[in-house]
Amino acid sequence: MSILGHRVLRKEDIKFLTVGGTYVDDVDLPGAAWLAYVRSPLAHARIAGIDVTRARQAPGVVDAVTAQDVGLAPSRMDADEIPEVMARPFLATGTVRFVGEPVVAVVANSLAEAVDACELVEVDYDPLVPVVDPSMALDDDVLLFPEAGTNVVTSIGEPNVEGVGEGSLFDGCEVVVRQRILNQRVAPCPLEVRASAATFGPDGRLTFYVSSQTPFTMREDLAKMLGVDEDRVRVIAPDVGGGFGAKIEPYPDELLVAWLARRLSRPVRWTETRSESMLGIGHGRGQVQYVTIGGSRDGKVAAYYLEVVQDSGAYPQIGALLPDLTKTMLTGTYDIPKAGFFSRSVVTNTTPLTAYRGAGRPEATAAIERSMDLFAAEIGMDPADVRRANLIGADRFPFTTVIGTQYDIGDYQGALDLLLEVSGYKELREEQAGRRRSAAPSQLGLGMSVYVEITNADEGTEFSSVEIRPDGKAVVKTGTSAHGQGHATAWSMVVAEKLGLSVDDVEFVQSDTDIVKSGIGTFGSRSLQSGGVATRRAATRVLEMAKDLAADMLETAPEDVVADPAGGGLQVAGVPSARKSWAELSGAATERGAPLLAEVDYEFQGATYPFGAHLAVVEVDTETGKVVLRRMVAVDDAGRILNPLLADGQIHGGLAQGVAQALLEEFRYDEDGNPLTTNLADYTFVSAAELPSFECARMETPTPKNELGAKGIGESGTIGSTPAVHNAVVDALAHLGVRHIDMPTTPERVWRAITAAAP
Amino acid sequence: MIPARFDYRRAGSVGEAVALLSEFPGAKLLAGGHSLLPLMRLRLAVPSLLIDIGPVSGLSYVRDEGDHLSVGALTRHRDLELSEVVRREAPVLSYAAGQVGDPQVRHRGTIGGSLAHGDPASDLPAVVLALDGTLVAEGPAGPREIPATDFFCGFLETAIGPDEVLTEVRLPKARGGWSFQKFNRRAQDWATVGVVAVAGDGRGTGPFRVALVNMGLTPLRAAAVEEAAAGGAGPAEAASRAAEGTEPPSDLNATAEFRRHLASVLVRRALEEAMAGERTVA
Amino acid sequence: MKVRMTVNGVPYEDEVEPRLLLVQYIRGMLGLTGTNIGCDTSSCGSCTVLFGGESVKSCTLLAVQGEGAEITTIEGLALPDGRLHPVQRAFRENHGLQCGFCTPGMVMAAVSLLNENPHPSAREVREGLEGNLCRCTGYHNIVEAVLAAARSEDLS
Known part of the structure; x- marks a missing residue:
């Protein structure tokens, strides 16, 4: 029986549970100096002068450098859409553009001394007018980059100049609903903040430890910054305490650690504080959306249009490109005949936006799923019925949406039906009606979403190698870079299944650019369908090589050689005595100069589209506005599941983050660009006490795109849950006349919505 | 994350602490540290000297003194939560202590530290106000008593002198009806608004005393509510006067306007619960 | 300032700066890096250890406040024979x-x-x-x- 599909416990757990992981801050680096940054306290200002004299003289201080000392060219994400003039300097150069931007780097013998010395750096700022609201940035009254002539980084599509009248997309619609929806800025908040450490060996090669999802990208950027070949750089991402997309792109303040180590000929290390991290690590979401949805009173949606203003923060990076993914998933699970999209990404004097769990797709799902509820409310139909009337049928895959996205496979109707059944939807509606009749202060709300999303969206390859060691155990080296997802267990399962080994007999290696030949990393729910498939192919090739070898050694034909049913080697079918152990095979292969090693650069066959349906049940205290999530029911389909233990874990985490966006979390600025939620006391990171246990049901519709049948599962929970919860809150108040409340649905916002709707 | 440099002294007795305070102006007392250290770590507080009164023995106790309880200043929130005497004689204090921060905070934080910090958003100052407690501060001239109603002078300001140490809190017994309504967004957060209500005569009927958390620069007594309730107004009517005389802040969690609204809802609920009579702590 | 405490059953005596936090002492001076630092406002609990058997946030205590205390960190939780708690x-x-x-x-x-x-x-x-x-x-x-x-x- 195959081990695949079974609930295999994680092999990586013991260490975390007994001595803790080894994160960058735990790496022993004798003689290392500590780096701390002086960061901008202003959102927008010209730097009139910097004086580091006193800091340099402070006890224990080794160095204090400014942009002028560094003299490095600004770095720009490698994307055509991003203008050269908006590239981000390593340290603020001439102008600061957001609170928290690094201005001076101070290095000292101890962290405490570095932090103390930062207070002695004097920076003279001439304040400039800041632009904080992305909608106001569009006016171009104040420019972040005057050389660019505009705050608009990039745009997609055309404005809907026809509106909803004759000749427009909405021509002929009986009902048209419009709404401005805020998909608020949130902070990714991995529990481990950013950290890096650099040391140069006697051979002049750099070893760089960093908390990253993409060690190979990091190597590329380091080599570029240092002006050396990539083979002079070794990047190690040790245990990484969560990433959620925010550790994909290398950050200037983490890269500069290597530059300082070279300048000082001494190891240098840096770990930011949480307060710094709230400003330094990229933020997520940050879209202002304008939806228009139209159709007929029988529930059929005829047209949909979405306009997006994407906040990109002070320096455009991945965040500026999120609308591309929003557009890709524009119409979600629905067969909508006409649709349009227009987005503009703008710079503002705020922390740069980056990928955050879902990255562009949650925004698309939130917009269409809120729109479906708005449409349902307008025509007085149950939201489930409206969805059912518009879902793409299971018999229509592969399906190309009106915007041109080709979905691989799906059964959206099945997901919705299962959701309604397992949640007891009908009874919940009855309970809701009872509460409404009683006019109790606590009202019940039901909200749903039927989502589809895109995983492994980029074209390309992923690397994996499998080798049989002399002791007969296997080692897999992969280019993906797990940081909590459980790849050590999952990849070992793939190899073990193929080679007839136990999971513990497979050694797992990742995230070290000297040991793994190449790689892309872990993000966008890509890993199993790229690195996992590459691993399976490498294991398959090793098995073939071993069979040829065994056949030769046992003087039989390769097709007669099979895995020993007892494990641990190969044998001639039906002849248990004619057997070679993996250790023997490894030895023989090495002797013959052809070790049992397969390296695979797997070129994947396009994106996959996981889907599902989520239902949230909330109780809203109509007197105080407080929302309590009572139930969260999730049906998710990520294709064939390799390890349900891990898959459920990904769903749970995603659900919590999605719920948190709907109810609690928002990164806030005042009108001068001062950040207000700069620590975990003020930023309302969700805890166990605000959540229920989740009710998960699984569907498995294997994708034809790869031999594992696997789609990504890392982000589905986040994508489906936010609009489900958001819809539920509005639904609880629908009978009071409330049609929309922006996220997060705080007590005050709920109270104000009720008050405003009161007759 | 790293506090600015400071000197540190351990005090073995209250007298020693008082002597050190007299000798070093600008020194701060450290009890459980759960109000002070978070500020110091963000360098929002930079005392030159910390006098650690943690080692002072004999300041952690709850004593039944007949008509009132005496609580030592170093009594931890967790001890108040568990104390059989407190649960019986002042259940609202036990319950409220169990709502402070999170378990880790309750294992270290002390009632004296919480009161001396004088944060209007803290739970226990309002409880002590509603219970009409008396605080004992010891200085070079010996101990003196300060009624809770005179104790909270301004934002993070109390009546404790610069060379005094808060040593004890005396609380009239309050076995009658009580309620503590804490409204917050996350369990571990400070109250957006909180309300304490206790039956004044200790037997479960009025007059009711009501105190408010986070409705001004100090914890407050809701005098208008008390007056209305004493005059026979029902919970809703009395609660409509909850915001009278308050100056609630506007911050991330709520505007002043919403706080005033919350106060009226929570006061009504508190009065309803307190008027329902005696109740043990779950 | 001298501080003495017992961590995971092992007595320690060290000279520390008063401002050194207990978590920094445990991680930096004792090398017990299992205990992590996740925030700077006593919010996240990553630094939780047992202090006299009760959970505390070791980022909100000074090392010097640990004088005489019995501390248990994650490294000291499993049984001496290696069996997990x-x-x-x-x-x-x-x-x-x-x-x-x-x-x-x-x-x-x-x-x-x-x-x-x-x-x-x-x-x-x-x-x-x-x-x-x-x-x-x-x-x-x-x-x-x-x-x-x-x-x-x-x-x-």
């Missing part, structure tokens, strides 16, 4: 951890919770862990793990 075992069996960063603090908070309330309800577990943040698991399996540990017979 029931809470550790339950976290593994219920997949109560992903990236592992919050895990040592979460486990220590759970141990303290079960010491105080050996048979909690799911709601009591959630409220008992209100001071420990996790970004990966959504808490679902952490709650399952704590409930499972409470059911296990050998919870000492």
Whole structure:
């Protein structure tokens, strides 16, 4: 029986549970100096002068450098859409553009001394007018980059100049609903903040430890910054305490650690504080959306249009490109005949936006799923019925949406039906009606979403190698870079299944650019369908090589050689005595100069589209506005599941983050660009006490795109849950006349919505 | 994350602490540290000297003194939560202590530290106000008593002198009806608004005393509510006067306007619960 | 300033700066890096250790306040023969951890919770862990793990 599909416990757990992981801050680096940054306290200002004299003289201080000392060219994400003039300097150069931007780097013998010395750096700022609201940035009254002539980084599509009248997309619609929806800025908040450490060996090669999802990208950027070949750089991402997309792109303040180590000929290390991290690590979401949805009173949606203003923060990076993914998933699970999209990404004097769990797709799902509820409310139909009337049928895959996205496979109707059944939807509606009749202060709300999303969206390859060691155990080296997802267990399962080994007999290696030949990393729910498939192919090739070898050694034909049913080697079918152990095979292969090693650069066959349906049940205290999530029911389909233990874990985490966006979390600025939620006391990171246990049901519709049948599962929970919860809150108040409340649905916002709707 | 440099002294007795305070102006007392250290770590507080009164023995106790309880200043929130005497004689204090921060905070934080910090958003100052407690501060001239109603002078300001140490809190017994309504967004957060209500005569009927958390620069007594309730107004009517005389802040969690609204809802609920009579702590 | 304390049964005596936090002492001077630092406002609980058997946030104590204390960190939780504590075992069996960063603090908070309330309800577990943040698991399996540990017979 195959081990695949079974609930295999994680092999990586013991260490975390007994001595803790080894994160960058735990790496022993004798003689290392500590780096701390002086960061901008202003959102927008010209730097009139910097004086580091006193800091340099402070006890224990080794160095204090400014942009002028560094003299490095600004770095720009490698994307055509991003203008050269908006590239981000390593340290603020001439102008600061957001609170928290690094201005001076101070290095000292101890962290405490570095932090103390930062207070002695004097920076003279001439304040400039800041632009904080992305909608106001569009006016171009104040420019972040005057050389660019505009705050608009990039745009997609055309404005809907026809509106909803004759000749427009909405021509002929009986009902048209419009709404401005805020998909608020949130902070990714991995529990481990950013950290890096650099040391140069006697051979002049750099070893760089960093908390990253993409060690190979990091190597590329380091080599570029240092002006050396990539083979002079070794990047190690040790245990990484969560990433959620925010550790994909290398950050200037983490890269500069290597530059300082070279300048000082001494190891240098840096770990930011949480307060710094709230400003330094990229933020997520940050879209202002304008939806228009139209159709007929029988529930059929005829047209949909979405306009997006994407906040990109002070320096455009991945965040500026999120609308591309929003557009890709524009119409979600629905067969909508006409649709349009227009987005503009703008710079503002705020922390740069980056990928955050879902990255562009949650925004698309939130917009269409809120729109479906708005449409349902307008025509007085149950939201489930409206969805059912518009879902793409299971018999229509592969399906190309009106915007041109080709979905691989799906059964959206099945997901919705299962959701309604397992949640007891009908009874919940009855309970809701009872509460409404009683006019109790606590009202019940039901909200749903039927989502589809895109995983492994980029074209390309992923690397994996499998080798049989002399002791007969296997080692897999992969280019993906797990940081909590459980790849050590999952990849070992793939190899073990193929080679007839136990999971513990497979050694797992990742995230070290000297040991793994190449790689892309872990993000966008890509890993199993790229690195996992590459691993399976490498294991398959090793098995073939071993069979040829065994056949030769046992003087039989390769097709007669099979895995020993007892494990641990190969044998001639039906002849248990004619057997070679993996250790023997490894030895023989090495002797013959052809070790049992397969390296695979797997070129994947396009994106996959996981889907599902989520239902949230909330109780809203109509007197105080407080929302309590009572139930969260999730049906998710990520294709064939390799390890349900891990898959459920990904769903749970995603659900919590999605719920948190709907109810609690928002990164806030005042009108001068001062950040207000700069620590975990003020930023309302969700805890166990605000959540229920989740009710998960699984569907498995294997994708034809790869031999594992696997789609990504890392982000589905986040994508489906936010609009489900958001819809539920509005639904609880629908009978009071409330049609929309922006996220997060705080007590005050709920109270104000009720008050405003009161007759 | 790293506090600015400071000197540190351990005090073995209250007298020693008082002597050190007299000798070093600008020194701060450290009890459980759960109000002070978070500020110091963000360098929002930079005392030159910390006098650690943690080692002072004999300041952690709850004593039944007949008509009132005496609580030592170093009594931890967790001890108040568990104390059989407190649960019986002042259940609202036990319950409220169990709502402070999170378990880790309750294992270290002390009632004296919480009161001396004088944060209007803290739970226990309002409880002590509603219970009409008396605080004992010891200085070079010996101990003196300060009624809770005179104790909270301004934002993070109390009546404790610069060379005094808060040593004890005396609380009239309050076995009658009580309620503590804490409204917050996350369990571990400070109250957006909180309300304490206790039956004044200790037997479960009025007059009711009501105190408010986070409705001004100090914890407050809701005098208008008390007056209305004493005059026979029902919970809703009395609660409509909850915001009278308050100056609630506007911050991330709520505007002043919403706080005033919350106060009226929570006061009504508190009065309803307190008027329902005696109740043990779950 | 001299400080003496017992950590995981081992007595230590060190000269420290008064401003050194207990968590920095444990990590930096004792080399016990299992205990992590996740925030700077006493919010996240990653630094939770047992102080006299009760959970505390070691970022909100000065090392000098540990004078004479008995401290237990994640490294000291398993039995001397290497067998896992029931809470550790339950976290593994219920997949109560992903990236592992919050895990040592979460486990220590759970141990303290079960010491105080050996048979909690799911709601009591959630409220008992209100001071420990996790970004990966959504808490679902952490709650399952704590409930499972409470059911296990050998919870000492």
